[in-house]
Amino acid sequence: METVAFISTENGDDLIVSFAVIDPADPAEIESLTLLRTPKHEHLLEDWERGVSVSFERYVEDEEELLSELCLDRKSAVVRLTTSLRNFELDLRKVDDREVTAMRKVLAQMNYDRRIRLVGV
Numbered sequence: 001m002e003t004v005a006f007i008s009t010e011n012g013d014d015l016i017v018s019f020a021v022i023d024p025a026d027p028a029e030i031e032s033l034t035l036l037r038t039p040k041h042e043h044l045l046e047d048w049e050r051g052v053s054v055s056f057e058r059y060v061e062d063e064e065e066l067l068s069e070l071c072l073d074r075k076s077a078v079v080r081l082t083t084s085l086r087n088f089e090l091d092l093r094k095v096d097d098r099e100v101t102a103m104r105k106v107l108a109q110m111n112y113d114r115r116i117r118l119v120g121v
Contacts, residue, residue: 002024002088004021004095007092009099009106019090033055033088034056052116068082070107074120077093078091079092
């Protein structure tokens with residue numbers, strides 16, 4: 001499980017949720033795990049390319065990684081992400097409640113076409 005120090009969000013032309021994941025090799029460093037969707041430009045993409053893209057600084061992939069499911073367990077403060085390539089488990093216990101609320105709002109906007117399965121959001 002990855003520990004998240006904070007979450008930043010953006011809800012302009014780009015819808016972004018970025019998790020600042022603490023690097024297990026160096027707790028003073030963080031790596032960004034970012035969820036991104038740009039609805040304004042999605043009509044230019046093929047149907048199979050549309051959705052929430054996922055990038056993590058730890059992994060460099062040539063293939064597009066799309067989010068298929070996000071489960072938020074508020075009681076245990078854990079987020080589980082399922083993508084087209086891998087799974088992530090994030091510990092949100094260090095994250096401020098306002099950041100989690102902002103994350104939930106942006107995730108709902110990202111899922112305007114129900115391409116991802118949101119649980120607990």
